Amino acid sequence: MEQPVDFESLRANGFDVKKLFQDQVWLGYFDILNGPVYTQLIKDFWKRCDVITPEEADKEYNRKVAEDPENNRG
Template sequence: MEQPVDFEALNANDFDVEKLFKDQGWIKYFDMLNGPVYPILVKDFWPRCDIIEQADAD
């Protein structure tokens, strides 16, 4: 499955942004985003979701 943030591909295309995120302490967040994904669970979950506006939630 494709990773949401692929620093290697960005770097290969002359977008070396990984250091910027490291300096800000965001690498653990990106590690979490690029962590395990359960595609069957995601496919089952999203059709059952309701999208609402923040104002309606308040």
């Protein structure tokens, strides 16, 4: 799998920026980004997700608040 941030590829294309991030002690963050990805888990997760509009989200929020106004107001 391709790495989200590939410093070697950037360097090969004339953008040697690794030292800039190293000086700011950010390389650990990029290690996390470039760490293991559980492809099957991600596929299973997104299959079960619903994409909704802001209007649908507002309706759901209002319905939940109406069910129990004491406990459900953000």
